[in-house]
Amino acid sequence: MSTSEVLxxxxxxxxxxxxxxxxxxxxFLTGLRDGKVLGIxxxxxxxxxxxxxxxxATGDELTExxxxxxxxxxxxxxxxxxxxxxxxxDRPFAWALIRLDGADTTMLHAxxxxxxxxxxxxxxVRVRWADERSGSITDxxxxxxxxxxxxxxxxxxxxxxxxxxxxxxxTPARLEYRFTAGQxxxxxxxxxxxxxxxxxxxxxxxxxxxxxxxxxxxxGVATSEQVELPARGIVTTFCVVNLQFYxxxxxxxxVCATVLLDGADIGxxxxxxxxxxxxxxxxxxxxxxWVDDEELGPTMTNIKWWKPTGEPDAPYESFRExx
Numbered sequence: 001m002s003t004s005e006v007l008x009x010x011x012x013x014x015x016x017x018x019x020x021x022x023x024x025x026x027x028f029l030t031g032l033r034d035g036k037v038l039g040i041x042x043x044x045x046x047x048x049x050x051x052x053x054x055x056x057a058t059g060d061e062l063t064e065x066x067x068x069x070x071x072x073x074x075x076x077x078x079x080x081x082x083x084x085x086x087x088x089x090d091r092p093f094a095w096a097l098i099r100l101d102g103a104d105t106t107m108l109h110a111x112x113x114x115x116x117x118x119x120x121x122x123x124x125v126r127v128r129w130a131d132e133r134s135g136s137i138t139d140x141x142x143x144x145x146x147x148x149x150x151x152x153x154x155x156x157x158x159x160x161x162x163x164x165x166x167x168x169x170x171t172p173a174r175l176e177y178r179f180t181a182g183q184x185x186x187x188x189x190x191x192x193x194x195x196x197x198x199x200x201x202x203x204x205x206x207x208x209x210x211x212x213x214x215x216x217x218x219x220g221v222a223t224s225e226q227v228e229l230p231a232r233g234i235v236t237t238f239c240v241v242n243l244q245f246y247x248x249x250x251x252x253x254x255v256c257a258t259v260l261l262d263g264a265d266i267g268x269x270x271x272x273x274x275x276x277x278x279x280x281x282x283x284x285x286x287x288x289x290w291v292d293d294e295e296l297g298p299t300m301t302n303i304k305w306w307k308p309t310g311e312p313d314a315p316y317e318s319f320r321e322x323x
Contacts, residue, residue, distance in 0.1 A: 006186050013177075015173055017173050018168065019168070019171075020167060026167055027065050027165070028051050033135040034155075037068050049103035067102075075099055112143070126143060184214035188212055189298035199226075199264055200224065202218065203224075210264045229264055233267075234283060235281065235284045236267055237257065237258045240254070240255055241255070256272075257270065265322075283313040283316060
């Protein structure tokens with residue numbers, strides 16, 4: 001790859017989101033697990049499905065849950081010709097707003113119609129239950145066109161039935177996107193592949209930014225002067241991580257810190273290792289620990305962590321403007 005070619009790479013941000021569901025949503029999800037759909041009645045007699053805790057029109061608290069039908073009418077729809085991973089179906093389908101029998105509002109779900117020609121506003125559809133249900137909106141696998149000469153398929157009995165209501169759900173959050181680095185960040189990433197840390201200096205204020213972004217946020221001018229910085233600096237601020245989280249590779253506790261490189265005017269974020277976590281301190285001098293040469297690539301993970309240099313701590317006055 002040419003060093004002048006702007007780098008671009010696909011990235012994925014993913015984590016599980018856990019939350020309690022409350023009484024009303026818990027009842028709705030418990031109903032799905034048990035093969036029925038619940039709505040909630042408002043003070044003026046309307047039935048909202050999916051149910052909510054408060055009437056969106058009046059703000060009244062709602063408590064009267066009612067069972068609605070598992071069939072309904074499509075009020076509007078859009079065809080999905082190329083389903084993505086983790087969508088309800090692995091073949092083309094319709095996203096539709098469906099007003100279930102007995103409800104006054106619509107719910108969004110997938111309709112397995114086979115082709116866009118089979119879809120129409122006003123058509124009747126019915127629930128197709130998932131083979132396994134656990135108390136999630138995906139307990140409805142999808143909806144399918146309703147046929148007058150075919151009886152609805154009842155939900156399969158649960159393998160391990162329980163009377164315990166659903167109280168907690170876990171929803172995977174996933175974002176796939178492509179990051180294009182730009183010219184300044186591309187130069188920085190090519191440099192770090194060679195264990196060189198490149199910043200850029202503003203021609204107006206003289207500040208050196210690392211990683212560079214191609215312009216000075218203070219003066220709003222382009223930064224073109226390249227500055228090679230040493231792989232050592234000062235810990236300005238830090239935190240001790242004591243909690244495990246999704247995808248965590250390191251054992252707790254460990255330290256994350258902002259390191260102000262010598263000659264830079266903005267800090268880099270990284271791990272501090274090779275010292276007990278309770279001995280890390282502001283002003284401590286550190287240096288980069290690099291991965292082996294065969295592992296080098298255009299990524300900040302080339303720096304495994306920062307370790308103490310053994311030099312005397314920097315006085316607070318020398319970095320207080322960077323805290």
